[in-house]
Amino acid sequence: MSIRVGYFPHNNSLFVLRHRGILERLLPEVEWVDLRALPHPDRVDPKTALPSEHSDWLFTEGGYDIIGTGFTPPLTALANQRDIVYLGISGPRVENGRLVATAASGITSAADLKGKRVGIAHGSWQTTLLLFALDQASLTWADVEPVDVDVRGGGAALLAGELDAWVGTYPGLGEVEAATELTTLVDTASVFSHPSLWFTRRDLAEDNRAAVEAVLAALQESDAWIAANPRAAAQYFVDDAEARGIPADLDAWEAALRGRPFGVRPVSEDFLDEQQRAADLLAANGLLPHTVDVRSAVLGWVGSVVTAQAAAAV
Template identity: 30%
Template sequence: MIRPLSIRRRNALKAIVATLPALAIGRAFAQDKPATVRIGYQKSSTLITVLKTRGTLEQKLAPLGVKVSWHEFASGLPLLEALNVGSVDVSADVADTVPVFALAAGANLTYLAQEAPSPTAQAIVVKADSPIRSVADLKGKRVGFAKAAGVHYLLIAALEKSGLSFKDIQPAYLAPADGRAAFERDAIDAWVVWDPFLSAVQRQAKVRVLADGTNLAQYQRYYLASTPFAQARPDVIKVIYDALADSGKWVKQSPKDAAALLAPVWGLDEATVEQANGRRSYDVRLVQPERLQEQQAIADTFTREGLLPRKVNATAVPVWKPVL
């Protein structure tokens, strides 16, 4: 009587043991194929804001069994830091300077997409009655801007063109909201900022533009993903890329509709949003090695100014490409 029971137990144990590799593989597969994509973005992330507001990605990713979670950041550098440590999987557009800082810190990032240049979408502004008449007049002055943002490079490039260096000004690292407040109360002498914040201050206050990015900084914004996620879910990356490209076309082809959608989200009037969008290309394209040359120029400039801890090869980075 006992023997058959022992046989049954042995058989049951064998069956359980036999299932363990399959269970382990199943768990590994689930871990390797995350069912949620965590997207980090900023308030100025136009195309991602359009997709988020319209629920586009939720709809397009549902057939893949993938959900979306949204995470807002005040600026690009903390966003990419979160991407690097695994707190988010995909980054909405960040200025062309931000990946350089992330790479210098050893971030494991994959370039997902790039927006064509929008040099006039960022500028150095002063109040209309300011005695500062040119970039050269910024010597010794307190200048506010977001650290590692595209405006950081624009400021350095503009200073160098005027015969100055970054050490000739007093930098005040401020997020856009804090920069606007400091600018209004004269805590800074000049403010370097990008759209839609630039358009907002131009329309709501009396300011002068000392210089924008024309012939100084191309201002190509980048979308990035953590390399592990890009490798695990290329299907999700493809859906996001296509949605971004379609969204960019819609914003440019339907400027008033886009402004009406974005205005309440950004807390701005529609005319300001439309002006800001008019200066951005929103031309989403694949990243090509030859289009990363300014990334290297940015890296070299920041290294020379002592702002990066080490030299960066900004063109030797993982670049996502769709499988044809």
């Protein structure tokens, strides 16, 4: 049985694993699915709902069986009654990005965002970061004008004055920092741990444990290589971008990778508490149809396997 693994550059671990040949050694019948090549549904209004494409493709023929994303997509999956299982999380990625405004705007805190245009990649971890930041400032989603932007386009829109604030991510955030002085409104560490995470369908986890263990083991091995060889790993991202006609800087990508944690950890109680708080806030602000029980997506043996593999890697 072929196992389909979804990948794209935003999940650094899976993107590098796609190029290393490690998983193929452990799981010969693996099929890599480039998420960028899949048809994307029309984006929804970021004022009213979260897109569910990650969970949709996990349960759609021609999609994938295992995926790695940021913080928000598994919540969307659960709220759309998708029976998923968490496989593991990374360490905190609190240096990966933050909510910023230009210094010239005069905006100095999240409390100043009422009525303002805020750029996010809607449906990603950026939605959760903004919602947590607003909640800390006693604001709601309805108090701002969220604008759905991609990683590169958001920075350009901020510089052009088309956005008042933006959740930026490295290396793209570095380009904006070089172009103008920025004010940090909310750093990631002050609101949540922002790990990468990996999840799958419950039926695959229960029926093909060997495949799940192989993917987790391959991720551990590949992530250890990234941590030891960040410049070589960065070259994969530069080559991919240049093949698509997108300028990319090797030094910037190396710096971005050096600032991120690698290695798969078991799902923790603290992480689940963060996920539950996010689910409750998303539902209360009309971004999910209802809240969910995130602990329903925990399968006991998976954490034991991740713990054992991590210990063996050390």
